[in-house]
Amino acid sequence: MTQPHSETVRRVIDSGQIAAHKHGERLIRQSWLRCAREYGLKPEHNPGISDVTSARLHERRERVGAYLDVARAGMNELYPHIAGLGYITMLADSDGVTLECLGGDNADPALQAAGLRPGTVWGETVVGTNGIGTCIAEQRALTCHREDHFYAGNLDLSCTAAPLHDPFGRVAAVLDISALSMPGAREGQHLAWHLTSLYARLIEDSYFSHHFRDRWLLRLGRSAPFVDSHADLILALDDDGMIVGANTGARHALRPPTGTGPVGHGIGAFFRDGNARLHALKRGRGDARLSTWGDDAFHAAMSQPRRATSSVPVPGGTPPTAALDAMAGDDPAMQRLIAQARRLAVKPIDLLIQGETGSGKEVLARALHAASPRSSAAFVAINCAALPESLIESELFGYAPGSFTGARRHGMKGLLQQADGGTLFLDEIGDMPADLQTRLLRVLAEREVLPLGSDTPIALNLRVITATHRDLSTLVSAGTFREDLYYRLAGGTLSLPALRDRRDVDWLIERLLIREADALGCLAHLKPGVRDRLLAHDWPGNVRELRNVLRFALALADDDGIAIADLPDPLSRPAPSLPASAPVFGTETETRTPRERLLAQLRERHWNIAHVARDLAVARSTVYRRMARLDIVDPKYRH
Numbered sequence: 001m002t003q004p005h006s007e008t009v010r011r012v013i014d015s016g017q018i019a020a021h022k023h024g025e026r027l028i029r030q031s032w033l034r035c036a037r038e039y040g041l042k043p044e045h046n047p048g049i050s051d052v053t054s055a056r057l058h059e060r061r062e063r064v065g066a067y068l069d070v071a072r073a074g075m076n077e078l079y080p081h082i083a084g085l086g087y088i089t090m091l092a093d094s095d096g097v098t099l100e101c102l103g104g105d106n107a108d109p110a111l112q113a114a115g116l117r118p119g120t121v122w123g124e125t126v127v128g129t130n131g132i133g134t135c136i137a138e139q140r141a142l143t144c145h146r147e148d149h150f151y152a153g154n155l156d157l158s159c160t161a162a163p164l165h166d167p168f169g170r171v172a173a174v175l176d177i178s179a180l181s182m183p184g185a186r187e188g189q190h191l192a193w194h195l196t197s198l199y200a201r202l203i204e205d206s207y208f209s210h211h212f213r214d215r216w217l218l219r220l221g222r223s224a225p226f227v228d229s230h231a232d233l234i235l236a237l238d239d240d241g242m243i244v245g246a247n248t249g250a251r252h253a254l255r256p257p258t259g260t261g262p263v264g265h266g267i268g269a270f271f272r273d274g275n276a277r278l279h280a281l282k283r284g285r286g287d288a289r290l291s292t293w294g295d296d297a298f299h300a301a302m303s304q305p306r307r308a309t310s311s312v313p314v315p316g317g318t319p320p321t322a323a324l325d326a327m328a329g330d331d332p333a334m335q336r337l338i339a340q341a342r343r344l345a346v347k348p349i350d351l352l353i354q355g356e357t358g359s360g361k362e363v364l365a366r367a368l369h370a371a372s373p374r375s376s377a378a379f380v381a382i383n384c385a386a387l388p389e390s391l392i393e394s395e396l397f398g399y400a401p402g403s404f405t406g407a408r409r410h411g412m413k414g415l416l417q418q419a420d421g422g423t424l425f426l427d428e429i430g431d432m433p434a435d436l437q438t439r440l441l442r443v444l445a446e447r448e449v450l451p452l453g454s455d456t457p458i459a460l461n462l463r464v465i466t467a468t469h470r471d472l473s474t475l476v477s478a479g480t481f482r483e484d485l486y487y488r489l490a491g492g493t494l495s496l497p498a499l500r501d502r503r504d505v506d507w508l509i510e511r512l513l514i515r516e517a518d519a520l521g522c523l524a525h526l527k528p529g530v531r532d533r534l535l536a537h538d539w540p541g542n543v544r545e546l547r548n549v550l551r552f553a554l555a556l557a558d559d560d561g562i563a564i565a566d567l568p569d570p571l572s573r574p575a576p577s578l579p580a581s582a583p584v585f586g587t588e589t590e591t592r593t594p595r596e597r598l599l600a601q602l603r604e605r606h607w608n609i610a611h612v613a614r615d616l617a618v619a620r621s622t623v624y625r626r627m628a629r630l631d632i633v634d635p636k637y638r639h
């Protein structure tokens with residue numbers, strides 16, 4: 001007599017033995033152990049099928065949002081391939097609740113009883129090992145065929161499921177094909193596995209392209225004719241060549257030395273001459289091929305951003321936050337600040353930005369404006385410290401015709417009025433004279449402005465963002481800044497960290513380097529030792545100083561990249577003391593002649609030119625050229 005299924009499962013759980021099985025089967029056994037040990041499920045106690053209410057089902061569909069439309073289209077494409085084989089296709093959300101079902105007869109009691117319908121719960125923690133739930137737990141495509149199920153009640157089912165990732169790598173939904181009473185062993189489901197995986201990839205990539213439609217999209221594939229329609233890797237890039245999104249293929253293929261994925265890195269971090277080739281691709285010129293630093297070659301195709309969707313805010317839509325997102329790499333304080341800024345941007349409140357000089361206060365103010373519902377109206381910036389005190393009043397509030405000697409005949413619209421409907425940015429608010437603080441407070445409270453010499457107030461609809469590098473609370477204690485204005489402004493305060501306290505300096509170097517190199521039309525390469533020099537600097541002038549240093553160095557550098565000598569003082573001065581074990585590619589090399597340096601690098605890499613080129617961040621041809629110039633001959637070719 002055959003053993004009841006629950007006993008088979010129990011035996012595996014008690015023995016804990018999973019290693020001897022093939023990969024697909026091992027995943028199933030692993031899931032059995034998880035069900036028993038982590039979720040406390042017992043194979044003998046089958047909980048049966050449970051449903052969510054139709055209201056909850058509606059909510060869940062809403063939550064999947066635009067992904068659902070793309071996934072539905074994918075299911076419609078997939079279904080005709082499997083219909084004749086007795087399968088139906090389903091879509092579940094990331095909790096394992098089925099949202100859509102295509103195929104079969106809705107009234108078929110067998111399908112109904114098996115739970116193959118919208119609104120049923122297939123989370124692994126609830127119904128044990130099954131196609132949808134275990135796919136979510138393992139985050140990979142898998143088949144759960146008949147006896148693979150944890151509970152005996154599901155043994156009629158054969159399910160193959162694949163995760164659908166969102167553009168950030170999280171499981172957004174699951175694509176599943178299922179059948180009842182499918183004969184044969186799980187190996188017979190091989191084709192089902194490939195088909196489900198293929199359509200999951202198509203759905204993911206379609207959604208990815210839709211999500212990043214206002215970015216440059218770089219498609220990379222092994223086969224030239226397919227690169228446009230079936231790219232293996234897709235990267236979304238901003239105008240500076242920074243990666244802002246990577247599809248599942250790209251996340252797997254491109255592993256950066258630091259960080260968890262390619263997002264936030266420049267294209268040059270992964271591809272030889274990445275920036276130059278990107279430039280050519282954007283202009284529709286040059287060879288449409290890219291090679292990774294490990295010499296993996298891809299055919300490339302580039303598509304342009306659809307600007308209209310990002311610059312014209314859709315009524316009721318979410319304003320773009322790209323400028324905010326582009327401000328930070330993986331620094332926790334900056335990430336927190338950007339998350340707060342994203343939320344505050346859309347709220348009708350005035351904001352105060354604090355931070356040292358050059359830390360990016362104005363950049364943040366502009367990004368807040370771009371991410372706000374006011375983005376299509378004016379952003380008016382004024383630096384209170386730079387304006388003579390006598391002019392601030394008329395500049396800000398404007399004046400009526402003939403209000404004072406020298407005034408324009410028709411009067412002048414003040415900056416407050418020019419910013420009507422948009423954002424007014426008052427930089428260095430701590431330097432605002434006391435009487436103007438009073439008038440500004442009135443404007444903020446009453447939302448109207450009284451131009452000089454006029455007795456008719458003008459209603460204003462504006463958001464005021466102020467910024468200061470000074471500690472306003474100290475100015476309040478000293479009596480030079482109005483306390484009531486301070487509290488009005490400090491309601492929404494965003495504090496930018498100093499660059500020396502940020503952990504994403506490396507990221508910022510890369511980003512600014514690409515941007516500045518692009519502007520100057522040269523290559524963004526740092527020679528060995530330069531990055532370390534930059535990372536060791538204290539940056540009292542913050543991001544502005546970093547940008548200026550890179551701009552200066554790029555202007556001086558040869559076409560093969562920035563050397564330490566190209567940096568401005570004091571960064572170019574030899575380091576005061578060097579450790580005895582300074583690395584070959586570090587600062588110590590700077591005391592040798594160029595020939596000695598290159599020879600040492602070639603020997604270190606056993607004359608592997610590709611490796612030396614990678615260390616130096618230059619093309620192989622550059623290394624060969626330098627070898628010829630410095631009269632260095634590879635020992636292999638010496639007679």
Ligand SMILES: Nc1ncnc2c1ncn2[C@@H]1O[C@H](COP(=O)(O)OP(=O)(O)OP(=O)(O)O)[C@@H](O)[C@H]1O
Nearest residue numbers: 327356357358359360361362363364469543544547
């Ligand atoms: N996150 C960033 N990404 C790229 N560039 C940045 C960033 N932050 C600042 N910068 C650059 O640094 C320079 C200084 O930025 P910004 O003017 O916003 O600083 P600030 O804090 O307002 O300076 P100040 O206190 O002198 O007014 C700008 O030219 C800008 O290009």
